[in-house]
Amino acid sequence: MPGDADHFDARPTKPRVVVVPSSQAPRPRDEILAGLAAPRPAIAPKYFYDDLGSRLFEAITQLPEYYLTRTEASILSGHLPEIVREAGGEGATLVDVGAGNCQKAARLFSALRPARYVAVDIAVGFLAASLECLQRDFPDIEMLGVGIDLSAGLRLPPMDERGRRLLFYPGSSIGNFAPDDAIALLRQFREAAGPEGALLIGVDLIKETTLLDAAYDDPLGVTAAFNLNVLLHVNRLAGTDFDVRKWRHAAFFDPVSSRVEMHLEARADVTVGWPGGGRRFKAGDRIHTENSYKYTLEGFGAMLRDAGFARSRAWCDPRGWFAVLLAQAR
């Protein structure tokens, strides 16, 4: 039937997903084993995000204790027309850094009406599946997926210009970088945004320790599962023989460094082996898996200025727990 053929032709194609290889990013196996052998053993938080880890993170965002995602969403939805106006209106290229399931950006689509959506994430398989679903809901927006290890820098593939650029970095993911690295990354965002562009970023603010501790150590144990799952991912990537049952989740806010730290703590003496080596851990020894820095509004504003942003505006929730900032490159 002609009608059916028309319908078939109009069906959106799968969004293109490209992987940007980085010459600066160390090979996962080398990076992981160096981290495990270090005097203060550590695993980089980017290794949380295999398929299961990405899903566990989605579950975290639904926890009553994890206020970040919900609070940010309420700020964005409460001020959307104003934010879009400040960001230069409709028709931009929206570059979503650390896109995950792409849902946060999708909530901006109706007001922002981007000409193009570029979703960037390290978990390429999860990103591709998320983009494919989104493209079905928004067939008129051109979509591109970019697989990138952000810890080695933001390098976008060459694209013809489509409106000015709005970089979107929600969820306080900037908090997972140490302040100096965060400023370096913000500088890269400014460069990627171009002179006419802007950055829309979510930042978690300093608050009562009990609230922060609960957000990263929930009674259901979802964050514990998210943290422990990194060991399964590392076993696959680096050939280690971690037994998840021998480790426990530990998370706490350190007011001196203004960060929530996550660790995996050995429940008893344990030896972890890998091809060509291994390490003995005593009961109570820890592997550092993540930092999540918390800022004051003034402190984060100063970081944006250090990164070269000309001016910024901030919106907060009524409790002052979270901030969304729009920073103009020029």
Ligand code: AVI
């Ligand atoms: C992705 N990132 C902003 C989360 C955070 O809050 O630092 C990761 C996370 N770790 C434990 N819970 C959530």
